Amino acid sequence: MSLFIKLYQRKQMPKILITNDDSYEAKGLEVLYKAMREIGDPIVVAPAHPKSACSKSLTITKPLMFKKIKENFYKLEDGTPNDCVYLALNEFFKNKLPDLVVSGINHGANMGEDVNYSGTVGGATEGAIHGIKSIAFSQVLKSYDNPPSKIDWEKTKEIVKDIALKVLENKITLPHRKLLNVNIPNTKKIKGYQFTKLAYRIYGNEAHKHINPRGEEYYWLGLHPLNFKEEKGTDFWAVKNGYISITPITLDITDYKLLEQLKMKSEK
Template sequence: MKRIFITNDDGYESPGLLALKEALSPLGHVVVVAPAVEKSACGHGMSLTHPLRFIKIDDDFYKLDNGTPTDCVYLSLYSLYDNPPDLIVSGINIGSNMGEDVSYSGTAAAAMEGALHDIPSIAISQVLKDKNHFGFDFALAKDSIYKLAKKVLEGGFPLANRQFLNINIPQITKQECKGFKITELGIRMYGNDAQLHRNPRGEEYYWLGLHPLSWKEREGDETSDFSAVFDNYVSITPITLDFTARDKINTLKQWINNG
């Protein structure tokens, strides 16, 4: 039987996590370890300054007290498995992870951690117009991740080591979906939504809000994850953990040696 590990960054009670578990259970033995509380936008952070504790919720279902998504993967691989699982899936995130948002994403970070251990890994996110009022059953996301996971488990992973798949699901029905589209990360446009408030004692504090989901295309290219999703496709983006700007190595050599 194939072994599938799932986690997320929205916390162990997230409806997206429960939908993911339901979607993948027919494909093999599923183990769930998720953060005890929401860890959105925590990036690839690992806990080094406080202890971590598995708390059993159900059979093969744990929350990791004080843990990040990266902790969930890292610790579980060495505590719950004698041999690595066949597949790691992180999600279903409530909200998108497109463009440079991948660098902030705890959802993507869990897949990154799986890729670092040479395990086929997928991050999946549900794009939403309003993440506080989505009110639907993840039907397209569940159908998509089932098909993709089945393809990986039966036919192998299409990427190299230290690479993972980043999936974004449009907020539409299965009938409205045009299919899968292979994409690249788009250019995310950021603003600043740091809101200044005062607490009852008169002390100032800031609360960071959510940026509008805006982006731009690279010149002459319309294959971004943003374009695919808003054209009613499921976006599939291959992500590599090698951040080296290889096309600039010679330029940098010339710059450092100039004068």
């Protein structure tokens, strides 16, 4: 096959924008890039440093700068996942938006109310805001070691590739301004996929106060254990029972049931 034909075929493949919140050096990002290379033509724009729990934040108080790592692979100095997607669309997709935005693969779960904190989900949300099919991928871990060990990354790669392909081919229908939040269990035997709702996350208070050498108080936010209310049909239940959880998320967070109740009360 000639080089010309190979280049032509690559141009016809789906354009995929990749970001994450664990930084451009993360193992999960490397795996996601390899997976997307097999089904499309990806470009990576990722934060220069870890940005976990930055939610959907955009940087508006200082300038940002792309640094090219290699062909179609960039880091964004001091940027968040949302910055990465926002600026990548402006710089690299001026004429045509990408067919898909994928964020991850996060080192650790993003389930329940954690999606409100998650930079991984934030990056995918930015894609959905612009009307692009978007997916956030997270690999559940058994510990907080980083980079994560004891993960079958080849199996994870095949899973994210399969789900992304299903979305691109509309085998999983993703309406306008919706996104998917995917959590992959850390187990040798995965039972399959389940479409789920967000679980009820139980949080503790992990703010630790210390004294620095100058005698000044400072706080360090700790990690919360993965505690959830047990309820079948949720992302946590699916992952705990060996299923890949796929949760559809909408940008419109209006509580329509409560809205109607408030309207009815106000009309009395």
